[in-house]
Amino acid sequence: MAEMVSNKQVILNNHVSGFPKESDMSMTSSTIELKVPHDSNGVLVKNLYLSCDPYMRPRMKKLEGSYVESFKPGSPISGYGVAKVLDSGHPGFKKGDLVWGMTGWEEYTLIATPQSLFKIQHTDVPLSYYTGILGMPGMTAYAGFYEVCSPKPGEYVFISAASGAVGQLVGQFAKLLGCYVVGSAGSKGKVDLLKNKFGFDEAFNYKEEEDLNAALKRYFPEGIDIYFENVGGKMLDAVLLNLRLRGRIAVCGMISQYNLDKPEGVYNLMTLISKRIRMEGFLVLDYYHLYPKYLEMIIPHIKEGKIVYVEDTAEGLESAPPALIGLFSGRNVGKQVVAVACE
Amino acid sequence: MAEMVSNKQVILNNHVSGFPKESDMSMTSSTIELKVPHDSNGVLVKNLYLSCDPYMRPRMKKLEGSYVESFKPGSPISGYGVAKVLDSGHPGFKKGDLVWGMTGWEEYTLIATPQSLFKIQHTDVPLSYYTGILGMPGMTAYAGFYEVCSPKPGEYVFISAASGAVGQLVGQFAKLLGCYVVGSAGSKGKVDLLKNKFGFDEAFNYKEEEDLNAALKRYFPEGIDIYFENVGGKMLDAVLLNLRLRGRIAVCGMISQYNLDKPEGVYNLMTLISKRIRMEGFLVLDYYHLYPKYLEMIIPHIKEGKIVYVEDTAEGLESAPPALIGLFSGRNVGKQVVAVACE
Numbered sequence: 001m002a003e004m005v006s007n008k009q010v011i012l013n014n015h016v017s018g019f020p021k022e023s024d025m026s027m028t029s030s031t032i033e034l035k036v037p038h039d040s041n042g043v044l045v046k047n048l049y050l051s052c053d054p055y056m057r058p059r060m061k062k063l064e065g066s067y068v069e070s071f072k073p074g075s076p077i078s079g080y081g082v083a084k085v086l087d088s089g090h091p092g093f094k095k096g097d098l099v100w101g102m103t104g105w106e107e108y109t110l111i112a113t114p115q116s117l118f119k120i121q122h123t124d125v126p127l128s129y130y131t132g133i134l135g136m137p138g139m140t141a142y143a144g145f146y147e148v149c150s151p152k153p154g155e156y157v158f159i160s161a162a163s164g165a166v167g168q169l170v171g172q173f174a175k176l177l178g179c180y181v182v183g184s185a186g187s188k189g190k191v192d193l194l195k196n197k198f199g200f201d202e203a204f205n206y207k208e209e210e211d212l213n214a215a216l217k218r219y220f221p222e223g224i225d226i227y228f229e230n231v232g233g234k235m236l237d238a239v240l241l242n243l244r245l246r247g248r249i250a251v252c253g254m255i256s257q258y259n260l261d262k263p264e265g266v267y268n269l270m271t272l273i274s275k276r277i278r279m280e281g282f283l284v285l286d287y288y289h290l291y292p293k294y295l296e297m298i299i300p301h302i303k304e305g306k307i308v309y310v311e312d313t314a315e316g317l318e319s320a321p322p323a324l325i326g327l328f329s330g331r332n333v334g335k336q337v338v339a340v341a342c343e
Numbered sequence: 344m345a346e347m348v349s350n351k352q353v354i355l356n357n358h359v360s361g362f363p364k365e366s367d368m369s370m371t372s373s374t375i376e377l378k379v380p381h382d383s384n385g386v387l388v389k390n391l392y393l394s395c396d397p398y399m400r401p402r403m404k405k406l407e408g409s410y411v412e413s414f415k416p417g418s419p420i421s422g423y424g425v426a427k428v429l430d431s432g433h434p435g436f437k438k439g440d441l442v443w444g445m446t447g448w449e450e451y452t453l454i455a456t457p458q459s460l461f462k463i464q465h466t467d468v469p470l471s472y473y474t475g476i477l478g479m480p481g482m483t484a485y486a487g488f489y490e491v492c493s494p495k496p497g498e499y500v501f502i503s504a505a506s507g508a509v510g511q512l513v514g515q516f517a518k519l520l521g522c523y524v525v526g527s528a529g530s531k532g533k534v535d536l537l538k539n540k541f542g543f544d545e546a547f548n549y550k551e552e553e554d555l556n557a558a559l560k561r562y563f564p565e566g567i568d569i570y571f572e573n574v575g576g577k578m579l580d581a582v583l584l585n586l587r588l589r590g591r592i593a594v595c596g597m598i599s600q601y602n603l604d605k606p607e608g609v610y611n612l613m614t615l616i617s618k619r620i621r622m623e624g625f626l627v628l629d630y631y632h633l634y635p636k637y638l639e640m641i642i643p644h645i646k647e648g649k650i651v652y653v654e655d656t657a658e659g660l661e662s663a664p665p666a667l668i669g670l671f672s673g674r675n676v677g678k679q680v681v682a683v684a685c686e
Contacts, residue, residue, distance in 0.1 A: 067617050232612065251615045265608015269575065272594045272624030274410050279622045281615030 002035035002087070009076040010105035010320050016060040019259045019328065024060065025077065025321040032108050036089035043093045043114040045083035047103055048343060050317075051131035052324045052336035053079065053165070054230075057258040067283060077105040077320075082120070082130045084343060090114045098123065098343075100130035105320055107340065118291065122299055126311075127343070132165050132335035133298065133309040136284055140252060141169035142294045143287035148250040148280050149226045153178035156220055158239065161230035161255060162203065163190040163310070165335035170228045171200050172307050179226075182219045184235065186330040193333065197308060212238035223247070231256045233264040240268035240277075249279040259328055310334030345378035345430075352419040353448035353663050359403040362602045362671065367403065368420065368664040375451050379432040386436045386457040388426035390446055391686060393660075394474035395667045395679035396422065396508065397573075400601040410626060420448040420663075425463070425473045427686060433457045441466065441686075443473035448663055450683065461634065465642055469654075470686070475508050475678035476641065476652040479627055483595060484512035485637045486630035491593040491623050492569045496521035499563055501582065504573035504598060505546065506533040506653070508678035513571045514543050515650050522569075525562045527578065529673040536676065540651060555581035569593070575600045576607040583611035586618050594624040602671055653677030 008029050016024045036044050055068065056079055063070045071077055081103040085093050093099070093114055101117035103109045111117065120130055132138060144166070145151060157174040159167045162183025171194065174181045182202040183194045194203035202219050209215040216224065216238055223244035229236060232254025239249070257263040272279065301307040312332040314323040320338045327336055352371050359367045379387050398411065399422055406413045414420055424446040428436050436442070436457055444460035446452045454460065463473055475481060487509070488494060500517040502510045505526025514537065517524045525545040526537045537546035545562050552558040559567065559581055566587035572579060575597025582592070600606040615622065644650040655675040657666040663681045670679055 236612070251612070253616065254613050257613060263610045263613060265610055266612055267606045267608055269579070269594070269609055270597050270600060270606060272622065273596065273626065275624065276626055276629065277624050279615065281618065281620050283616065283619055286619065 002033050004031050004033050005108065006030070007032040007107050008317050009107075010317060011075065012060060012071040012073055012077055014073045015062050015070070017261065020057065020060055020325055022321045022325055025324075027318060032110070034086050034108065036087045036110065040110070040112065041089045041114075042110050042112040043085050043090055043099075043117070044087040044108065044110050045099065045103060046086055046108055047081050047083045047106065047340045049082040049128045049131050050103070050105055050320055050338040050340055051080040051135065051137075052320070052327055052332070052338065053136070054253055054255045054258065054327055056324060057255075057328065067285065078102055079105065080131055080136050081340075082127050082135075083109070088114070093117070093119070098127065100135050105317070107317065122295070125299070125302055128311060128313065128337045128339065129302075129309065131337050132311060133169060133302070133307070134295070137165035137335060138169060138298065139287060139291060139294055140284040141166045141173060142298070143284055143290060144228060144250045144252050144282055145170050145173045147287060147290075148282045149228065149248050151177055151179060151226055155179050155225035156223065156244070157181045157226045157228070158216070158220065158224045159183045159228040159230070160206075160235050161185065161253075162200065163193050163198070163334060164230065164332075166252060167228070167230055168194075168198050168310060168334065169307070171198050174226075175199050175201075176301075176306070187333075190330075190333060193310065197310065206235065213241050216242040226250070228252060229254070233257055233266070237266050237268050240266070240271045243271060243275050243277055245275055247275055247277045249277065251279060251281040255328065311337050313337045313339050315339050345376050347374050347376050348451065349373070350375040350450050351660050352450075353660060354418065355403060355414040355416055355420055357416045358405050358413070360604065363400065363403055363668055365664045365668055368667075370661060375453070377429050377451065379430045379453065383453070383455065384432040384457075385453050385455040386428050386433055386442075386460070387430040387451065387453050388442065388446060389429055389451055390424050390426045390449065390683045392425040392471045392474050393446070393448055393663055393681040393683055394423040394478065394480075395663070395670055395675070395681065396479070397596055397598045397601065397670055399667060400598075400671065410628065421445055422448060423474055423479050424683075425470050425478075426452070431457070436460070436462070441470065443478050448660070450660065465638070468642070468645055471654060471656065471680050471682065472645075472652065474680050475654060476512060476645070476650070477638070480508035480678060481512060481641065482630060482634060482637055483627040484509045484516060485641070486627055486633060487571060487593045487595050487625055488513050488516045490630060490633075491625045492571065492591050494520055494522060494569055498522050498568035499566065499587070500524045500569045500571070501559070501563065501567045502526045502571040502573070503549075503578050504528065504596075505543065506536050506541070506677060507573065507675075509595060510571070510573055511537075511541050511653060511677065512650070514541050517569075518542050518544075519644075519649070530676075533673075533676060536653060540653065549578065556584050559585040566590070571595060572597070574598050576609070580609050580611050583609070583614045583620075586614060586620055588618055590618055590620045592620065592622040594622060598671065654680050656680045656682050658682050
């Protein structure tokens with residue numbers, strides 16, 4: 001008989017509309033046996049780091065026909081995380097393995113389909129990186145920039161939500177390639193980070209700009225070749241007025257729209273025609289086959305300090321709900337991680 | 344000394360805002376010598392057919408940084424047409440040649456840069472076809488469908504303004520490839536034409552649909568792979584809700600928006616992400632190098648009756664202003680041509 005332990009969990013109370021609140025989630029505790037059931041080929045993991053990501057907002061409401069499932073009210077929230085295998089019913093995993101992938105917002109999780117997990121091979125980098133630069137956001141930046149944007153050296157690149165988990169990497173990738181890179185973010189501190197830590201050529205605080213079109217004209221007098229879209233709404237509309245011939249928009253996310261009952265209108269799509277713009281939505285799920293190639297590129301860059309990564313770490317499972325909510329007001333500076341336990 | 348003749352012309356009075364009216368243009372008459380000036384390498388042509396095209400609406404206002412020039416108030420309108428060379432200062436053209444390309448809305452035009460004209464080789468088809476199926480709209484349909492839409496047999500294709508100069512061809516190309524094709528148009532007569540003349544699988548009158556989303560769900564219960572966009576606005580928004588995974592939108596035009604002071608908002612762009620949609624604007628100007636290849640394909644299809652083309656012909660230069668205006672209320676049935684003179 002294996003050990004039975006208590007298992008703190010973060011539960012979604014009900015489907016959410018409008019701006020999510022801490023009270024939409026609650027802490028609870030159940031017990032769990034630290035062993036995989038006999039007939040299961042799952043793995044039982046101890047969660048070390050949990051990831052707060054914007055795509056989790058749509059999962060808080062009732063979704064139909066989406067690429068992700070809605071969270072189930074009354075059940076623990078699920079999301080990307082880094083975990084340690086305590087017991088395994090799957091031949092590909094053994095006790096002690098470190099993994100990243102979909103897990104639960106709780107101390108321990110029985111993962112029924114471990115084939116979707118990634119085994120962590122490189123442990124000479126911070127383990128939390130597997131929720132960010134070495135995890136889903138890293139692959140999102142890599143696939144979105146190199147596979148969707150068709151970037152060329154010297155091009156003019158604009159990134160919104162640029163200090164976030166994905167944006168900070170896209171900007172650094174673009175600089176490595178020799179692009180001119182400008183980012184927008186929502187505070188002076190983030191703007192400083194973009195310019196001084198991540199090496200963006202320019203950055204601005206969108207909250208201080210009355211006229212986003214004018215702001216973009218100031219930073220891109222010759223126009224924008226590539227827009228890495230993380231926010232949607234008014235910023236997208238302003239970018240549409242400032243694209244160059246054959247510009248590209250990689251649509252990664254639209255965080256400014258996720259909490260609205262009705263999204264904002266976008267008015268300037270006619271420029272797609274005259275400027276021959278390609279606007280393309282993408283999901284990282286379609287690109288995970290490139291993960292080994294990405295690791296080969298990114299690990300040396302990290303070790304040589306050519307790419308840096310800023311994380312905002314909240315301590316303890318109890319801090320997960322406010323950390324998640326904070327994404328939507330931009331409270332996080334860099335990638336929002338929750339440290340749940342030590343190895 | 345060459346013959347001096349009178350030259351009727353259609354003049355744009357002033358830049359236009361809102362819905363264009365016949366009174367925005369006026370008929371005038373000047374005189375012209377039917378001879379190219381000594382120092383010119385232009386050609387002097389007699390205009391036979393003039394083309395009315397939606398892209399001419401933006402040219403009626405003051406444009407900056409566009410791919411086309413604004414019409415000059417007080418000067419004749421310019422547009423695509425079929426013409427006969429009466430005199431040539433250019434070694435590539437001689438008296439009697441038939442050409443199509445940019446000319447003036449007048450009886451005779453001195454074309455200063457004839458290198459942009461196409462010489463007409465095939466004269467065993469109606470000459471007016473060079474304003475439509477064998478001219479700019481034909482190349483638009485060809486490039487837009489084959490080069491931008493990445494179509495595959497069996498895919499679900501939706502076309503708006505489907506009985507127009509471009510739409511009727513896109514639908515027939517899609518049928519030839521083995522796609523399922525539905526078109527929207529603005530009258531019962533046009534819907535009949537789509538189903539009975541052009542061989543669309545289904546068609547509907549968008550003016551009779553209270554809920555465009557519901558209409559599209561009715562015709563595409565499994566969703567739309569390809570949307571050939573000619574109208575913009577509410578139709579685009581409804582299509583965004585009905586696209587399939589990896590759907591494509593070729594943005595050819597947005598005629599519903601051209602007369603508005605402020606374009607309508609488009610609200611459903613978030614589906615670009617979850618469905619991995621590519622939305623791409625294009626201009627036929629970028630594809631004219633494919634014209635010989637297009638002719639090779641299309642001429643046999645026309646002769647064998649595999650592709651048909653419906654024109655709406657207005658007689659006489661005086662009928663050109665109402666014919667052009669009529670495009671924006673959908674008065675035309677098929678390609679709007681103005682017959683100016685006989686060969």
